[in-house]
Each structure stands twice: as C-alpha cells, then as structure tokens.
Amino acid sequence: MDPTILARLLAPAFLAEHMARQPACHLALQGATLRSATPREIDAPGYLSDLTGVVLDWGDAVAGVPARAVLKVSHPGFGQPELPFYETIAARLASPVIPRFYAGGVDEATGRTWLLMEDLSESHQRPSEAPLPPTLARNAQIVEALARFHAAGRDAGQAPGTGGTTLWERLRASDWQDGAWQRLQAQAGDALDERTRGMYAQFLRGFAALVERADRLSQRTWVHGDAHVWNWMVPREGNAAGVAKLIDWDGWHLGVGVWDLSYMMAVQWDRSVRARFEMPLLDRYHAALVASGVGDYSRETLQQDYRLAVLLHLRTPLARFARGMSAYVWWPQIGRVADAVEDLGCLDLMG
Numbered sequence: 019m020d021p022t023i024l025a026r027l028l029a030p031a032f033l034a035e036h037m038a039r040q041p042a043c044h045l046a047l048q049g050a051t052l053r054s055a056t057p058r059e060i061d062a063p064g065y066l067s068d069l070t071g072v073v074l075d076w077g078d079a080v081a082g083v084p085a086r087a088v089l090k091v092s093h094p095g096f097g098q099p100e101l102p103f104y105e106t107i108a109a110r111l112a113s114p115v116i117p118r119f120y121a122g123g124v125d126e127a128t129g130r131t132w133l134l135m136e137d138l139s140e141s142h143q144r145p146s147e148a149p150l151p152p153t154l155a156r157n158a159q160i161v162e163a164l165a166r167f168h169a170a171g172r173d174a175g176q177a178p179g180t181g182g183t184t185l186w187e188r189l190r191a192s193d194w195q196d197g198a199w200q201r202l203q204a205q206a207g208d209a210l211d212e213r214t215r216g217m218y219a220q221f222l223r224g225f226a227a228l229v230e231r232a233d234r235l236s237q238r239t240w241v242h243g244d245a246h247v248w249n250w251m252v253p254r255e256g257n258a259a260g261v262a263k264l265i266d267w268d269g270w271h272l273g274v275g276v277w278d279l280s281y282m283m284a285v286q287w288d289r290s291v292r293a294r295f296e297m298p299l300l301d302r303y304h305a306a307l308v309a310s311g312v313g314d315y316s317r318e319t320l321q322q323d324y325r326l327a328v329l330l331h332l333r334t335p336l337a338r339f340a341r342g343m344s345a346y347v348w349w350p351q352i353g354r355v356a357d358a359v360e361d362l363g364c365l366d367l368m369g
Contacts, residue, residue, distance in 0.1 A: 019057070019068040023091060023125060027132055028055040028072065036121035037134070041109065043083075043120055053077050060088065060139055066096040066268075071137060086137040087120055096268065097131040099182075103267040104133065107171075107182070107240055114261045115167040141260055142251035151291045152247055154298065160250050161279070161299045163262035164242075165306035168275035171240035172312070185241070185273030189229045192333060195222055198340040206349075214356045217365065221332045224368045228330060231367075235274050235323055237315055243269025245278040246286045276320065279303060280327035284358035285334055285351050292358060300324060329364035331355050 027033065034052040037043045053075045060071035072087045092100070104119040118136035125132055145152035145160065152160070199218055203210060221228075242249070242264055253260030283292050283299065304317045335351035359365060 019070050019089075019091060023128065023130070023132075024057055024070070024089075026125065026127065027089060027091070028057065030055055033121060033134070036123055040119065040121060042118065047083060050076050050083050057089070060137075062088065062139075064090070067092045071139070072134070084118075084120060084136070086139075087134050088137050090133045090135065091125070092131045092268075094128065094130060099270065100133060100267045101131050102182075103270045104135075107270065108267075111167075111170050111240075113167050113170045115163045115170075115264050116267075117263050117265060136263075138251045138263055141254060141257050142263055143254050145247050145250055145252045145262075148248045151287055151295075152252075154295055156252050157247065157295055157299055158302045159252050159262045160247055160282075161303040162306040163250075163264070164245060164278060164282075165275070165303045166261070166310050167264065168237075168239045168241070168278070169307055169310035169312050172237065182240075183271045185271060185277055186229065186233050188271065189232065189330065189333070192225065192229075194340055195225065195333065195336060198336050202336065202339050210352075213360070214352060217356055217359060218332060218336075220365060220368065221329065225333075228326070228368070232274075232326060232330060235276075235326070236319075237274055237312075237323070238272060239275055240270060241273040241275065241278045242267065243271055243273075243278070243281075245282050247282060274323065274327070275303075275307075276323045276327040277330075280324055280331050280358075281334065284328045285331050285355050288354060289357040289361070292354075293361065325362050325364045326367055328355065328358050328362055329367060332359065 030052040033055050034047065034050075037052075038047050054073075056073045056075070058071040058073055060069065062069045062071075068091045070089050072089050074083070074085055074087060076083050076085075090097075092098070101122045101124070104116075104122060108116045108119055117138060119133065120136075121134040123132060124130070145156045151157070199222060203215065244266060245264060249264060249266045251263045251265060253262065279300070283296050287295070300320065301317070304315075304320050307315060307320075332355055335348040335355065338348040338351070339345075
C-alpha cells in the first residue's frame with residue numbers, strides 16, 4: 019500500500035477521531051488514547067483494494083478496544099458503496115455475520131474509500147483456495163450464516179433512510195442485454211453451443227415478464243450481491259462459537275435471499291459440484307431461516323424462488339461481458355448457469 023496514504027490514515031489522532039464517531043467504538047474509547055497504529059503484513063490479497071493489518075497501541079490496557087484491525091483502501095473508482103453499508107445497514111442489523119467496523123471515510127488526497135475493520139486472521143480462515151469449492155461442511159456453515167443475515171435483514175430492509183438500490187431497479191435497467199448478446203455471440207463464434215444460444219434467445223424474449231414475476235417475490239431483505247464462497251471467512255478449528263463472516267460489501271442492495279444463494283452455487287460452481295451440494299445446502303439454508311424466526315416461507319416456495327433467481331442469473335455473465343471483464347470471468351459462468359437452468363427446469367417458469 020502507498021506509504022503516504024498509510025501515514026495519513028494511520029496517524030493516531032486522525033484514526034482515533036474517526037473511531038470515536040462509530041457507536042460500536044465510542045463507549046469503549048472513553049478515556050483511551052491511541053499511541054500508535056502500525057501496519058503489518060497479512061495474507062489478504064485484494065482484487066479491487068489494498069489491505070494491510072494494523073497493530074493498535076492504546077498504552078495502558080483498556081477493555082473493549084481492538085488491538086488489531088485490517089485497513090482496506092479501495093482502488094480509485096471502486097468501493098464507494100461499502101462505507102455507507104457499514105455506517106447504516108450494518109449498524110442497524112448488528113449481525114454477527116458482518117465483520118465489526120471501527121472507522122471509515124474517504125481519503126481527501128486521492129478520493130479512495132477506506133475502512134478499518136475487525137481482524138479475522140486468528141479466528142477465521144478462507145473456506146478454500148479459489149477456485150476449489152469448499153467442502154460440504156464448510157459450505158453448510160456459509161449458507162447457514164447467510165440465512166441468519168437474510169433473516170435479520172427482513173424488517174430492516176423496509177426501514178426509511180437506508181438508501182441503496184434494489185434488485186428490481188437493477189434488473190429493469192437492462193436494455194443493454196440484446197446488443198451485448200449479439201456481440202458476445204460474434205466473439206464466441208461456434209464455441210457457443212446451440213443449447214445456450216437457444217436458451218438465451220428464449221430468456222431475452224421473456225425477460226420483462228420474468229422481472230415482473232420477481233417483483234412479486236416475498237421475503238425481501240438486504241442481499242450482499244457478490245456472495246460467492248471466497249467472499250466468506252469460516253471459523254478456524256477450535257472456534258466452536260464462531261460464525262462465518264461475509265466480507266466485501268460493495269454490491270449490497272435490497273433484494274431476495276435466493277439471489278445470493280443462486281449466485282453462489284449456480285453461477286460459480288461446475289455442474290458436478292452443484293449437483294451434489296445444491297439441494298442439501300438449500301435444505302440447510304431453509305432450516306437456518308426457520309431457526310432464525312422465519313416461519314412463513316416453505317421449503318417448496320424457496321425452491322421455486324431459487325429456480326427463478328437461477329434463470330435471472332443468465333443476465334450475470336452477460337453483464338460482465340458488457341462491462342469489458344475478462345473472458346476468464348464470463349465464459350465459464352455462461353456454461354455453469356446454463357447447466358443450472360437446464361438441470362432445474364427453469365425455462366418451464368416462462369410459461
């Protein structure tokens with residue numbers, strides 16, 4: 019990370035002032051003086067951000083103040099939505115699935131968004147080394163934690179003043195799809211099979227009706243928007259009381275829980291893995307919803323909603339192509355989500 023940015027953001031007076039603004043830190047900091055904030059290397063590579071560990075020296079021991087944290091500084095043009103998420107949604111939900119947030123802001127000199135957050139390195143670990151899918155047991159920890167977050171967000175999703183966009187606004191702003199699909203077909207040539215061509219043709223013709231059907235779904239809540247398994251940290255062995263933590267909240271919005279679930283499994287996993295894990299994990303997700311107090315959502319309704327979300331995720335690799343992302347991202351995702359649409363009979367939902 020740029021040492022000049024570190025010098026600004028880790029200046030003790032500056033950092034302590036920002037930490038004191040956060041309700042979670044304010045009481046704990048009463049009478050505490052931050053003597054130093056020293057960067058340290060951590061094994062946390064950032065894709066669209068720079069990350070470093072931070073050692074916080076408060077002098078005399080003060081209960082409740084963090085001794086270690088992680089500083090995340092987003093790359094220019096990225097990361098802006100994450101700060102209001104932590105300052106508004108996370109503060110209202112107080113969900114254990116969300117890492118603790120200590121401070122944040124925008125670096126005046128560069129315009130880059132920065133966050134000071136909980137250091138999970140001792141209590142948690144990555145569920146697997148990407149792109150290797152995690153074990154079924156670790157995936158179960160993840161979907162159960164996701165259900166807890168979605169259950170906590172049901173009522174808060176209707177709270178005024180929380181801002182953010184919605185899934186339905188995003189879907190309706192899709193007039194670029196037809197042109198992008200034509201360009202993608204031209205680029206892929208005969209590597210794109212007839213099954214997938216026909217599937218997308220039917221999907222694009224009926225897209226508007228699918229969005230209206232999605233707008234009638236119940237169980238609205240806050241969703242992460244990029245909840246693939248490698249945006250999770252799972253408890254280390256011995257951390258029996260720990261819960262899986264979800265990081266990188268750049269894409270949060272109001273939606274439905276099946277949107278996160280279908281993105282995690284149908285868009286990211288090859289058919290063989292999904293075929294073995296998908297239904298057991300949907301069962302675990304539903305059981306965790308019920309345990310979290312969601313009593314008006316049957317397993318059968320979840321299955322139908324999940325199928326609709328999978329079908330709508332045909333849009334996801336197309337959007338990534340349209341944004342100019344690497345074919346390493348969108349090309350395998352087209353095949354994965356097409357397989358899921360076929361396996362789950364999602365086209366039957368188009369009537």
